[in-house]
Amino acid sequence: MTDPETKNADRKEILALYDISQIINSIPDFEELLSKVMDLVISTTRAERGFLMLRDFPQEEMSVKVARNLEQQDIDNSGEISQTTLNQVMETGEPLLTSDAKTDPRFTGSESVMLYNIRSVLCTPLKKQNQIIGLIYIDCLTTSNVFTEDDRAFLAAFANMAAISIENARLQARLQQENLILKKEIRHQYQFDNIIGRSAKFMAALSLVERVLDSSVPVLIQGESGTGKELIARAIHYNGPRREAMFLAQYCGALPETLLESELFGYKKGSFTGATANKIGLFEEADKGTFFLDEIGDISPTIQAKLLRVLQDGEMRRIGENKSIKVDIRIISATNKNLKQEVAEGRFREDLYYRLNVVTIDLPPLRDRRDDIPLLVRHFLDHSPQAAAKKIRELTREAQEAMSAYHWPGNIRELENVISYAIVMAKGNIIGIDDLPGPVLSHKTEAPPLIPGKSMHQMELDYILSTLKACQGDRKRTASQLGISLRTLQYKLKELKQEGHALEK
């Protein structure tokens, strides 16, 4: 048996919940959202005032975030509410409803009820799992018996919704904040003052970089491994007009063709066995941003053809899809092969080659820019937290000279690793010659002229073995003859042994 009035009230509250869910989904501003929602709660329950309290941090006291009246105005008498109610709800974690606080025994002795003449009160906790993150409090000063059990159920349902959206809004605010900080950090990392080098060859490359920043022309970066190709690609992105969009990189060397193709272009569900869902390709994801294709020299003819379309028409097609999509991406590619030669030998499409290298930036190997070695050493020392912790600020002259003389086959990446290694090895607060790894030491003197057919490594081994023989196996003398420390020699000998050379005693 339901009387029509209750039924009407039910309906009204369900509609209010529906309105509230709409508001929650449509108002991006958090404060505005809270006020609007509170107004709806007040009008639905016929309350005179409504308050929403939240804790900003788990351990903090609650503070009033919104206080509204029947006329949909902000009010500032937020101190004038029933403290007894708030305390009880906080303690029990349950909603509290009273039809007349003045006569309700639970409020005997409550100062605020007497003082502010509070009659009807309804209060509900806002919970995240079992933790109380806030309270919703509504009351009526003039009339008793305003709130019903239905109102209590309505407010509880509303509180659940509100708690979720408040937590989401906070999470989003925190993520936005974090994202901003990270973006700033990345931008800082790729600023030009973090790209080290003064030598003429390197400066020439950098000046080209600066000239291509503001356009979207494709850039091809050539250089040995570790010369800074990716660093330059990122610098172009983060210092240019596309910086707010994404920078994505894909390594193209030694990857199965189908894997690379589906990474770059994505696929339609069902287009091959294993394509159980649609997949968005990286090119689509990088729309409006920059795409870095690393080791471009290795891509297959199929992918070369597809890539040509992206560059020529700004269009691509997912695997198994028959319509094309427009993409707006800047392509930066890198290679340590001689692409021109790849073209000459028929392994790389000539038309693609010309599309990719509208501008070519050649990064010199480190051995061709030896003047930059001390600057780079300084840079990596200054930016190493481990060096800071051990108060390491410099190298001995001997160590510095060994660094400058070494031929650096792994270029700047190798130099960065050598510095990290030396920081770990150093006992005091200066890096000495003994703290440098073997390969650097064995090239303390200028590398000998190249003998055709022999690798640097082979020559080094021959040299060590012949010296050892000349010193009749005396390691101490061998080391001093070679101009390296005993430890380095021992390290080298161990290496030889591992490679299967028989060592005479």
Ligand SMILES: Nc1ncnc2c1ncn2[C@@H]1O[C@H](COP(=O)(O)OP(=O)(O)O)[C@@H](O)[C@H]1O
């Ligand atoms: N000019 C430079 N100044 C400072 N660090 C550099 C410079 N060039 C390269 N690096 C650092 O050396 C490492 C290797 O560079 P990377 O761009 O990955 O080389 P590549 O892509 O050519 O193999 C990275 O840690 C990079 O930050």
Ligand SMILES: [Mg+2]
């Ligand atoms: Mg690289």
